[in-house]
Amino acid sequence: MDSALSALRAILKALIETSKLSKLYSRGVHALRDLSLTIDKGEFLFLTGPSGAGKSTLLRLLLREELPSEGELKVAGRSLADLSYSQVQAYRRSVGFVFQDFRLIPRFTVFQNVSFVMRVLGVQAAVQQRKTFQVLKWVGLQHRMNSLPEELSGGEQQRIAIARALVNDPQLVLADEPTGNLDPDLSLEIMNLFREINASGTTVVVATHDRELIRRVGRRAITLDHGQIVEIV
Amino acid sequence: MRALQYAFDEALASLWRGRTSGLLSTATIAVALFVLGAFLVATSNLERLGAEWSRAAEMSVYIDDETTPEMRSAVEAMLAPGPLIVSFRFVTKLEALERFKQTFADLAAAAETVGDNPIPASYEVRLHTTPGSQDAVDELAARLRRSEGVVDVRYDRQWLDRLLAAVNVLQGVGLVLGAFLTVAAALTVANVVRLALYARRDEIDIMRLVGAPDAYIRGPFIMEGVLQGGMGAALALAALATVFLAIRGRYLMPLAAAVNLSSVRFLSLELCLVLLAGGMLVGCFGGLVASGGRDS
Ligand SMILES: Nc1ncnc2c1ncn2[C@@H]1O[C@H](COP(=O)(O)OP(=O)(O)OP(=O)(O)O)[C@@H](O)[C@H]1O
Numbered sequence: 001m002d003s004a005l006s007a008l009r010a011i012l013k014a015l016i017e018t019s020k021l022s023k024l025y026s027r028g029v030h031a032l033r034d035l036s037l038t039i040d041k042g043e044f045l046f047l048t049g050p051s052g053a054g055k056s057t058l059l060r061l062l063l064r065e066e067l068p069s070e071g072e073l074k075v076a077g078r079s080l081a082d083l084s085y086s087q088v089q090a091y092r093r094s095v096g097f098v099f100q101d102f103r104l105i106p107r108f109t110v111f112q113n114v115s116f117v118m119r120v121l122g123v124q125a126a127v128q129q130r131k132t133f134q135v136l137k138w139v140g141l142q143h144r145m146n147s148l149p150e151e152l153s154g155g156e157q158q159r160i161a162i163a164r165a166l167v168n169d170p171q172l173v174l175a176d177e178p179t180g181n182l183d184p185d186l187s188l189e190i191m192n193l194f195r196e197i198n199a200s201g202t203t204v205v206v207a208t209h210d211r212e213l214i215r216r217v218g219r220r221a222i223t224l225d226h227g228q229i230v231e232i233v
Numbered sequence: 234m235r236a237l238q239y240a241f242d243e244a245l246a247s248l249w250r251g252r253t254s255g256l257l258s259t260a261t262i263a264v265a266l267f268v269l270g271a272f273l274v275a276t277s278n279l280e281r282l283g284a285e286w287s288r289a290a291e292m293s294v295y296i297d298d299e300t301t302p303e304m305r306s307a308v309e310a311m312l313a314p315g316p317l318i319v320s321f322r323f324v325t326k327l328e329a330l331e332r333f334k335q336t337f338a339d340l341a342a343a344a345e346t347v348g349d350n351p352i353p354a355s356y357e358v359r360l361h362t363t364p365g366s367q368d369a370v371d372e373l374a375a376r377l378r379r380s381e382g383v384v385d386v387r388y389d390r391q392w393l394d395r396l397l398a399a400v401n402v403l404q405g406v407g408l409v410l411g412a413f414l415t416v417a418a419a420l421t422v423a424n425v426v427r428l429a430l431y432a433r434r435d436e437i438d439i440m441r442l443v444g445a446p447d448a449y450i451r452g453p454f455i456m457e458g459v460l461q462g463g464m465g466a467a468l469a470l471a472a473l474a475t476v477f478l479a480i481r482g483r484y485l486m487p488l489a490a491a492v493n494l495s496s497v498r499f500l501s502l503e504l505c506l507v508l509l510a511g512g513m514l515v516g517c518f519g520g521l522v523a524s525g526g527r528d529s
């Protein structure tokens with residue numbers, strides 16, 4: 001009874017739980033080592049640390065792009081390793097992911113890139129249009145709706161990737177260096193956007209090198225180095 | 234339904250982008266089904282020939298020149314129309330000779346020199362061609378042979394059996410050849426689809442990572458195979474029909490007339506649809522194989 005209650009409380013409060021999570025890549029690189037960490041529902045968390053520290057690896061595990069070598073990773077009380085293929089796809093649709101390298105589909109227009117998941121979900125065309133237009137406006141690119149990704153600058157592509165991550169009202173936003181290609185003012189604007197999303201209850205995890213940005217936003221930040229937690233601020 | 238529409242749109246776009254390699258698989262499917270279809274046209278017509286021949290199945294009962302009217306009426310009693318026999322007709326010696334002269338003009342002179350008419354009178358008996366009646370026919374023939382005044386009974390269906398055997402062989406050859414070509418076509422489709430898949434692997438990765446269901450990721454590729462198969466089959470049917478129409482008047486009709494076949498026909502609508510569906514199935518199979526496992 002006790003354990004059931006605490007499990008229930010944990011499910012209610014914690015969204016992401018890792019215990020002794022390790023990721024060993026094939027070349028013997030330990031990208032993550034015995035990482036135990038809890039991220040609460042509705043939290044806004046920064047992941048920081050030097051290049052190669054394992055930030056992207058943790059986010060990839062959270063999207064279930066990769067599976068842990070050891071340890072466990074639970075989201076909303078369910079181990080990601082146990083999900084079936086279609087459950088994985090459904091889970092991914094509930095996550096907004098901003099990739100470090102954007103990953104836009106080259107032959108899709110900006111509009112198609114952003115609205116793709118809604119299209120797959122069978123959202124009404126009018127709703128798709130309205131929502132896509134809205135997020136594109138948030139990132140300031142509504143006028144580039146019909147452009148192809150290759151016609152955009154790096155920063156513009158990054159903002160499209162952000163728009164795609166936010167369009168489907170995700171329960172969890174995972175962003176890998178979402179401001180890596182943006183100037184400081186625009187970076188802060190995007191962070192404010194994430195804060196707004198977070199204020200509406202969405203959990204946000206942002207990986208970034210930018211300590212100045214973390215300082216200005218002022219939220220919990222976990223510093224990784226060599227796959228281990230070295231500091232929590 | 235939505236996934237189907239999506240798959241269809243994407244497959245059309247992809248086919249258009251990769252039209253040269255798509256042409257290759259469409260062409261191989263077309264060749265395979267053309268060969269298969271040609272065999273089908275041949276065998277279906279031969280089958281009809283067999284049916285027409287057996288409908289005209291006859292038994293000849295040859296009568297001795299010295300037969301008395303009593304003997305003849307005994308024979309006629311046995312030939313009364315019933316479950317086995319449709320009707321019979323008496324052919325006199327003279328009539329038989331006339332027929333012989335007409336059929337074998339060259340030998341007619343020889344027949345004259347013999348002097349006496351050597352050809353016996355006979356009854357031509359039309360038989361029902363109910364399946365399984367063979368035993369009863371054999372039995373009837375035996376009884377007729379034992380009757381006084383009957384010199385011979387001929388009802389050999391050897392020709393018919395040979396024809397039917399030939400149809401079987403032809404069907405077998407066609408099926409084996411068609412099967413080989415169909416497998417080759419399926420492999421070609423699989424390779425072409427795999428090529429398209431390889432060219433778009435980044436895009437597929439992205440779709441997987443944003444959570445697109447399998448139907449949306451593999452669907453377009455499978456649909457591409459289906460469309461290639463369908464187009465190949467349509468092409469094969471069109472080519473077959475063209476060839477058929479082109480040679481019908483010159484070659485097929487005279488050939489049919491020579492073997493007493495009333496008409497030469499193209500594949501039935503059902504067979505055309507079966508071929509079309511077959512092409513799509515082959516393409517679908519190629520697409521399925523090529524788009525392979527669903528490793529996330
Ligand atoms: N697919 C892979 N195969 C082998 N090693 C990998 C792979 N991906 C990452 N690594 C290694 O794992 C370690 C952690 O990489 P990761 O991408 O998580 O770092 P990061 O903190 O995101 O760095 P950055 O700030 O440069 O993006 C690095 O040493 C990297 O070389």
Ligand SMILES: [Mg+2]
Pocket residue numbers: 055056057100176
């Ligand atoms: Mg990284």
